[in-house]
Amino acid sequence: MAGAEILSIDNKPASELIKNFSDEWPSDGYNQTYKIARLNLNDFPSRYYFTYGLKEQLTFTIKQHGSIKTCKLSVINRPKPKSDANGVITSSYYILSSQRTAYIKVAGFVTASDPFVDLFRTIKEQGVKYVVIDLRNNMGGDLVQMGKLFGHLINKPTYFYKTKIGDLNNAQKTTAKLLDYGDKTPILPDSNHFDGKVYVMINGVSFSAAALLAANLQVNLAVLVGEETGEAAMAVLPG
Secondary structure, eight states: OOOOOOEEETTTEEEHHHHHHHHHHHOOOOOOHHHHHHIIIIHHHHHHHHOOOOEEEEEEEEETTOOOOOEEEOOOOOOOOOOOOTTTTTTEEEEEEEGGGEEEOOOOOOOOSSSTHHHHHHHTTTTOOEEEEEETOOOBBHHHHHHHHHHOOEEESSSOOOOTTTTTTTTTTTTTHHIIIIISSOOOOOOOOOOOOEEEEEEETTOHHHHHHHHHHTTTEEEEESSSSBBBBBBBBOO
């Protein structure tokens, strides 16, 4: 529902909810930046739960294209996320078997290891049809680990980077790691690569390697959900 405005949740006006929840966080004088950031950084669901308790269903009143609509959303009691087998605490996941959906939270790319191998093997074994990759607030990190996640989502050898003319053989401008992983040679699909529908959640804090990954997945591989990414430190991602 792109462009929709939430007017109320369970007959509680949105303005009232925002004021009540934001009053719980400190601010410097009249500055509202931190309060708004806290609400946008996934704190709204927890505030709603602690204030009103767990609901099986929520009723939203929204305004879209000049008309007001009401919709009901069922609440999924999601299982506790499992840490990956390689102990990379910035990645976690869970699989909703009844929905045939896997949710993967990637908060950062911290090493050159591949913490996703066992997960995608399980996804294939369980016949998962949908994968949601959450890159929100991911500030990037190791390009090799990012490329390995990309390899789990492609079904043919795919180039990842484009290097400017004159930089390709310049070790100071293009590192060997870049040349060998997705630039000079394509990234290869993993043997248990996923062939179903992929959704990628992004926001303005999806930066650097995370923004590069989202940009590449957008090309015939995934549907992006959220707001424009925060660009990349050493790349241009127009649009």
